[in-house]
Structures are given as C-alpha cells and as structure tokens.
Amino acid sequence: MVATADLDEIEEVNANCILMANLQQALILGTQTDKAPVYDSYGSTE
Template identity: 90%
Template structure:
C-alpha cells in the first residue's frame, strides 16, 4: 500500500506532469502539444449505424484536402462552423484573387519597363 501511494503521489520530475490515481490516465503536458485548441472532434453517424470520429480543424498542410472534408461534411448534412463557411466563401473567390494578383504583377512589370 505504501509503495502504491508513493508511486502515485510522489513529486514528479517534470513540473507539468499530471498525476492521476489511474495509471492509464497519466499524461505529461508538453509545450505545443495541446491539440484541443485547434481541433474539435465530431462524432459522425451513418456508415451502417456505426459511428466514427472525424477531426474538424484547419489543416494548413493540405488546404485542398481540407476543403474536400468540408464539402463532404456539408453534403452529409453535418452542421458547419462559421469559420468553415468563411473558408468556403474564400475558396470560391480564389480564382478571382489569382486573376487580380496576375494583373497586378503584369501592371507592375509594365510600369517598371516603362521607366
């Protein structure tokens, strides 16, 4: 008993360590590893009555794939967050933005060539 008490309640070497009486729930807090700030887990129904989890959060490495996820969620009737609607609106204007950027670059090059 004393050994178990000492094991669970001894002073941790890492000041960020969280002690729990259940050894399976022990976690060590590490800077930059808090995933809960930018991701929200959604439980999605369907799939023959089974449920699966899907992360809804901005994926900066693969925005095209993230847009596909949002489109699939919208088609499946999953309620989207305001940020996701903003992203849909921004991607709809992406072609227009590319044209404007190309025109600005062209005008800057013409102006530089004329001086």
C-alpha cells in the first residue's frame, strides 16, 4: 500500500514533469500560432 506522503511526492513529481514538458514545448515552438494544446497538472488545456 502506498502512503499518503508517497502519493503527494508522486503528484509533485508529475506536476514538475508536466511543467518541464510545457516549458520545453514553449521553447521549441516559440511564437508559432499553430501550437498544440498545453496541459496543466490536472489535464486541462490552457
């Protein structure tokens, strides 16, 4: 069984991975207007 603290850690790591992916995508795409959707840590598009 996974402890609550472990779940919090996993959630934080997942959010950090999503943030890094979004930043990388922004750097690659720059100011292009036809960007793919960017997702936040809850899976919603921004």
